[in-house]
Structures are given as C-alpha cells and as structure tokens.
Amino acid sequence: MFACTCSEGRLSIAMSAELRNIDAACREAECFIDDNDLASNRFAVLLGLREALTNAIVHGSCNDKDLPVRLELKCVNTAIHIQVEDQGGGFDWLNASTTPPSDPRKIDGRGLAIIHEYFDEVGFNEVGNAIRFSKKI
Amino acid sequence: MSIMKRAGGSAVVTPRQDIVAPVADDLRQELRSLLQDGVTHIDIDMENVDLVDSIGIGLLIATHNSLAEGKGALRLTNVNQDIASLLGKMRLDKHFHVRTA
Numbered sequence: 001m002f003a004c005t006c007s008e009g010r011l012s013i014a015m016s017a018e019l020r021n022i023d024a025a026c027r028e029a030e031c032f033i034d035d036n037d038l039a040s041n042r043f044a045v046l047l048g049l050r051e052a053l054t055n056a057i058v059h060g061s062c063n064d065k066d067l068p069v070r071l072e073l074k075c076v077n078t079a080i081h082i083q084v085e086d087q088g089g090g091f092d093w094l095n096a097s098t099t100p101p102s103d104p105r106k107i108d109g110r111g112l113a114i115i116h117e118y119f120d121e122v123g124f125n126e127v128g129n130a131i132r133f134s135k136k137i
Numbered sequence: 138m139s140i141m142k143r144a145g146g147s148a149v150v151t152p153r154q155d156i157v158a159p160v161a162d163d164l165r166q167e168l169r170s171l172l173q174d175g176v177t178h179i180d181i182d183m184e185n186v187d188l189v190d191s192i193g194i195g196l197l198i199a200t201h202n203s204l205a206e207g208k209g210a211l212r213l214t215n216v217n218q219d220i221a222s223l224l225g226k227m228r229l230d231k232h233f234h235v236r237t238a
Contacts, residue, residue, distance in 0.1 A: 019159040043188065043219040050190040054158045104232035105202050107195035114191055117226045 001068065004028050009036065011073040017061030017086070022053045025071055036075040041137055044118040045073075045080060051111040052084035052131050060086030060129055081134040082119075090128030098122075139167055146175060146209075151182040156193030164193075168200050177209030184215040184238070194227065201233060210234060 001016040002024050011032040015021040026046055033042050053069065061067035067087040074081040098116040101109045116122050119133040140151040148171050152164060171179060179200065189197070201211040212234040216224075221237050224230045 022157070023159050046188060047190060047223070050157055050188070054190065054192060058158075100227045104229055105198060107198045107202075108191070110191040110194060110227055113227070114223070 001065075006032065009075045011071075013071040014068050015071070016065040017057040017063055017067050017069050018065055019054070019057055019063075021069075022050055022057070025049065025053060029073060032073055032075075036080075038075070038080060038137060041080065041135065044135060045082070048082060048115050048118055048133060048135075049073075049084075051114050052082065052133070055111050055131075056084050056086035056088075056129075059091065060088035062088065075137075079120075079134050079136050081132065083130060083132045085125075085130035088129050090125075093124040093128040139164060141167065141171075143171075143176070147178040147180070148176045149180045149182055151184065153185050155186055155188045155190075156196065157188065157190045158192040161192045161196050165196055165199075168196070172200075172203055177204060177207050178212075179204060179209075180212045180214055182214050183217070183220065186220065187217065189220055189223065194224075194229070197233065198229070212236065 002021055003014045005012045011028060013025050013028060015025060026049060029046060029049055033039060033045060038045060053071065056069045057063060061069060070085045072083045096112055098112055100113045115133055119135045122133040124131055139153060142149045150167065154160060156164060204211050214236045215238045216235050217238055221235060224235060
C-alpha cells in the first residue's frame, strides 16, 4: 500500500511497512524538494527520511505490512519539518544515544545519530513511535 | 546487480545505485560471495552512489571488519563530498580508506 497526497508546501504519505516503499517515498520527496527550492538540502532531507523510515519499518512496525507508516513533509517559512509515525509500541527515546558509536567497527546504532547530525531539532512523542525533526533552510 | 571485476585476490565492485536499506541485502550477497571466494582486497567504486544510509554504512563496516581479519582491506573510491562528509560526521573517515571523486 502506498498513498501520497501533495499540496502546496506539504507532502503526506501513508505506506505499508515494506523497505521497498522507502524508495517510492524518496522519489516523491525529491519532487517536493524540487518544487520547494530545497535542492541545497537534498542530501540531508533524503538521508533523514531514509533513516526515520527504516527505523519505523524495521523497529516500529517489525516489517509487518499490516502496520502502516505515515510520513509528512512540510515546508513552513524558513524551515522544513518532517514527521514519521509507525504503529508500534514505541521505544525508550529518552535514553537512546544521539551520537555515533565510539567503536568504528560497530555495524549498527547510527540512524538516530545521523538525524541529529543533519537536523536542528529532533523530538519524539511520549510513546516513541513518532519522530519529528526540522531544519532551517 | 553491481559491476564486479576480479584480479586474483582483489576485486572492484561498482554498485549501480545508492547503498541503502532496500537494496543492502543484494550488495551484501555480492560482497559475501567475494569473501567466500578468498578475495582479500575490495575497492568499492562509488561513482554511481549518491547516498549511503546507516544500513549501507553497517554493510561497509561489516565488510571492512571481515577483510581486516584476514589482513586485507576495503577501499572506497570516487566518493562524493556528501558521503565523505557523512563518513566524517560518523567518525569513519579514518576507519575506511576513502578517496573522494
């Protein structure tokens, strides 16, 4: 399932929790980037989206196609705002590391650090199944 | 499928797309087959890669770890500035051999 709605300054997507839908979401996001003159932020926006969507699909929805993931991009004044929400039980975001692992040989644990590195503000809802991040443009 | 060139114990792998979660398993299989075949030095030519996510980074690290165990090495070539900067922010720019485009 992949449903996309685009209006001025806003892109909304609801999709089944499948990794292949991340590519489709990023293709829509690229159009949004072009339509809203965000080219200089293309890498950061696409990377942040991929990280948030991968976490939502793999950890939030546990790759369960019946648990949809929702994504919203908004361009408001001088900032881009992104929200990704899954239907999982959330996680302990208060105690999650926001920096890369100190051991470079560690193969995981960098998704959240990447979002914090590229975006100015990062937050979660109380449960931890929705992430919001924004960046001045 | 990546473009693969072999020369003895070395190989050059040129992915045809970004190294990201939806396609990481395919590249993982390709790299694993090289390791199982006794390749000790792998160059990944990133000329077609605009973006690497954390899953892709993990795959590169895992490959590097395996090669290093056998006294081999992983080298990334034709890395664009965005990816080079990302590796720096993740403190991996000194961990991998990285040659920018």
